[in-house]
Amino acid sequence: QKEVEQNSGPLSVPEGAIASLNCTYSDRGSQSFFWYRQYSGKSPELIMSIYSNGDKEDGRFTAQLNKASQYVSLLIRDSQPSDSATYLCAVNRNTGNQFYFGTGTSLTVIP
Amino acid sequence: NAGVMQNPRHLVRRRGQEARLRCSPMKGHSHVYWYRQLPEEGLKFMVYLQKENIIDESGMPKERFSAEFPKEGPSILRIQQVVRGDSAAYFCASSRLGVDGYTFGSGTRLTVV
Numbered sequence: 001q002k003e004v005e006q007n008s009g010p011l012s013v014p015e016g017a018i019a020s021l022n023c024t025y026s027d028r029g030s031q032s033f034f035w036y037r038q039y040s041g042k043s044p045e046l047i048m049s050i051y052s053n054g055d056k057e058d059g060r061f062t063a064q065l066n067k068a069s070q071y072v073s074l075l076i077r078d079s080q081p082s083d084s085a086t087y088l089c090a091v092n093r094n095t096g097n098q099f100y101f102g103t104g105t106s107l108t109v110i111p
Numbered sequence: 112n113a114g115v116m117q118n119p120r121h122l123v124r125r126r127g128q129e130a131r132l133r134c135s136p137m138k139g140h141s142h143v144y145w146y147r148q149l150p151e152e153g154l155k156f157m158v159y160l161q162k163e164n165i166i167d168e169s170g171m172p173k174e175r176f177s178a179e180f181p182k183e184g185p186s187i188l189r190i191q192q193v194v195r196g197d198s199a200a201y202f203c204a205s206s207r208l209g210v211d212g213y214t215f216g217s218g219t220r221l222t223v224v
Contacts, residue, residue: 032212034212034213036212036215042217043202043215043216043217043218044154044215045215046212046213046214049212088153088154090212090213097159098144098156098167098169098170099144099156099212099213100156101146101153101154101155102153103152103153104153
């Protein structure tokens with residue numbers, strides 16, 4: 001079983017719609033959860049972090065965490081073509097240790 | 112704040128040569144992580160270092176790969192006797208312990224010909 005699993009996509013949404021990206025993790029003791037955005041040929045860029053159950057909002061982005069279900073999601077409201085990228089879910093077991101990354105979900109926002 | 116600096120951005124090596132990848136963490140960050148990314152694959156952890164110490168090298172191949180983070184200077188990922196399968200993007204990331212996520216460098220794209 002992989003540490004972190006994501007649907008590879010591709011996920012296509014029209015401009016202005018809500019994009020929903022999902023991630024599950026295997027280690028129930030995981031403490032910290034992150035979403036990274038990676039444009040083609042570029043390095044991953046941190047866009048959201050979440051540490052406790054519930055929702056965390058930052059502009060058009062909302063991260064949701066459900067530790068009981070071992071599930072993390074990212075919602076992107078009012079999707080823009082510039083949001084087209086691969087979104088990586090990352091999970092950290094313990095402070096300072098390595099992050100485990102999913103293989104990413106490719107998102108395309110269609111103008 | 113210059114961010115995480117990696118060099119070179121692109122590196123071409125012939126089979127059997129050595130590749131040296133450098134990473135300077137962000138100011139104030141003392142933890143360095145190296146990841147490898149192959150096309151259409153996720154980021155695979157290789158090694159986690161602090162100054163002068165390797166904390167976790169569970170993702171490093173047993174042969175040909177080594178890493179260091181000396182007291183002075185950048186972290187170095189060294190690949191000896193490169194093979195075509197070593198061709199990948201190698202990303203370095205740094206963090207403050209327990210605070211926020213990693214910050215990644217721009218990566219080194221290694222091509223073995």
